[in-house]
Amino acid sequence: MSVATKHLPRQDAVLVFLVFALAYFFSALVRAITATLSPILTQELGLRASDLGLLAGGYFFGFALTQLPLGRWLDRYGPRRVILAFLSIAVLGCLAFAQASSFSGLLLARVLCGVGVSACLMAPLTGYRRWLLPATQLRANSWMLMTGSLGMVASTLPVQWLLPIWGWRVMFMVMALCLLLTMGLLAWQVPGWSAATKAHPSAPHGDGGYAAIWRSPYFWRMAPLGFFSYGGMVAIQTLWAGPWMTQVAGWTPEQAATGLFVINMSMLGSFWLWGWITPLLSQRGLHANRLIAWGMPLSLLMLTGVLVAGASAGGAAAVLLAAFCVSSTFVSLAQPAVGMAFPSELAGRALSAYNLVIFAGVFVVQWGMGLVVDLAQQAGLSRVQSFQAALAAFGVLSLSAWLFFLSRHNDNRV
Numbered sequence: 464m465s466v467a468t469k470h471l472p473r474q475d476a477v478l479v480f481l482v483f484a485l486a487y488f489f490s491a492l493v494r495a496i497t498a499t500l501s502p503i504l505t506q507e508l509g510l511r512a513s514d515l516g517l518l519a520g521g522y523f524f525g526f527a528l529t530q531l532p533l534g535r536w537l538d539r540y541g542p543r544r545v546i547l548a549f550l551s552i553a554v555l556g557c558l559a560f561a562q563a564s565s566f567s568g569l570l571l572a573r574v575l576c577g578v579g580v581s582a583c584l585m586a587p588l589t590g591y592r593r594w595l596l597p598a599t600q601l602r603a604n605s606w607m608l609m610t611g612s613l614g615m616v617a618s619t620l621p622v623q624w625l626l627p628i629w630g631w632r633v634m635f636m637v638m639a640l641c642l643l644l645t646m647g648l649l650a651w652q653v654p655g656w657s658a659a660t661k662a663h664p665s666a667p668h669g670d671g672g673y674a675a676i677w678r679s680p681y682f683w684r685m686a687p688l689g690f691f692s693y694g695g696m697v698a699i700q701t702l703w704a705g706p707w708m709t710q711v712a713g714w715t716p717e718q719a720a721t722g723l724f725v726i727n728m729s730m731l732g733s734f735w736l737w738g739w740i741t742p743l744l745s746q747r748g749l750h751a752n753r754l755i756a757w758g759m760p761l762s763l764l765m766l767t768g769v770l771v772a773g774a775s776a777g778g779a780a781a782v783l784l785a786a787f788c789v790s791s792t793f794v795s796l797a798q799p800a801v802g803m804a805f806p807s808e809l810a811g812r813a814l815s816a817y818n819l820v821i822f823a824g825v826f827v828v829q830w831g832m833g834l835v836v837d838l839a840q841q842a843g844l845s846r847v848q849s850f851q852a853a854l855a856a857f858g859v860l861s862l863s864a865w866l867f868f869l870s871r872h873n874d875n876r877v
Contacts, residue, residue: 491614516833525577534815541656553579694824722781758793
């Protein structure tokens with residue numbers, strides 16, 4: 464038996480979406496800011512590529528660490544209570560980053576930030592699963608990702624402009640204040656999780672466990688795509704695109720910030736477009752599985768273009784990276800597809816379990832690419848060749864994930 468579902472009136476749904484979107488905006492800003500800050504952090508702290516990858520990946524480690532308990536808490540206590548509790552940790556993480564004086568201090572603060580914002584997408588998606596109609600859920604998911612892209616846009620040129628005025632420490636203090644204000648809006652606008660919308664303990668799956676998720680063939684069909692393809696795209700967008708432009712294409716930090724702005728604006732436009740067309744495509748029978756099957760080869764082709772161009776890309780480096788990231792948005796359809804495949808009383812756990820897969824992948828790819836770069840240089844390759852080797856390794860893993868997805872075309876059962 465599914466839990467009771469009560470769809471929100473349109474005006475209430477819009478307000479709820481906007482406050483959740485604001486929280487996700489700051490989540491994405493905190494996530495992506497290390498790509499813009501990488502030159503100054505490398506200079507001030509003498510970071511190696513592997514250190515930089517670990518620092519950025521610490522956010523995703525903290526993020527992934529919370530996903531399984533987060534899913535249980537979302538299904539039991541509801542989005543509002545959970546996101547407010549988690550954002551209080553994000554505030555502490557931003558303040559700790561602003562005060563840190565060593566690499567270990569920065570790493571611990573990044574982990575706290577990752578833990579703190581780990582509910583900023585899962586909380587709204589869990590709520591949307593019960594508060595919105597199915598077609599509207601697809602649109603809301605894409606537009607949540609669009610606001611995340613807007614946060615990433617804010618992490619590029621605006622951050623680069625403010626650096627000489629504020630410095631990176633003050634920026635993190637300001638972000639802590641913005642998160643506090645967002646918490647106030649969430650407490651005001653987001654509906655509570657009334658008894659009528661909670662899963663009864665005696666209902667199927669009411670024990671809060673993940674057994675039904677782990678047994679699902681469909682979940683495991685989608686898992687490699689989330690880990691390698693989606694996670695890898697996020698790893699490149701939020702970290703390695705910046706060093707690729709500065710250390711492979713030879714751009715200045717200011718030029719790289721402009722390039723990141725182009726990439727993230729392209730992603731914003733892509734998710735805005737997905738929000739409009741996914742309900743229409745769904746009505747015509749073009750569901751996530753078919754779109755992913757058709758779209759992934761385009762992503763792999765664009766990645767090959769980035770790899771082959773290498774240092775010769777020059778001023779086109781950002782355009783090539785943007786083309787790769789935009790073409791990779793096909794795989795973002797996997798997340799709402801997994802959430803909608805399960806009963807609504809399992810929504811929080813299904814979404815959080817898949818989010819765990821994605822962000823574990825982001826952590827592994829971010830850190831792993833840094834390790835490959837360092838190891839390749841130690842083996843005698845040039846810096847450009849080392850970056851190309853790391854990107855090629857990611858490409859092989861992403862191709863393997865897509866082939867696995869195709870080979871399991873009959874595994875659509877939950």
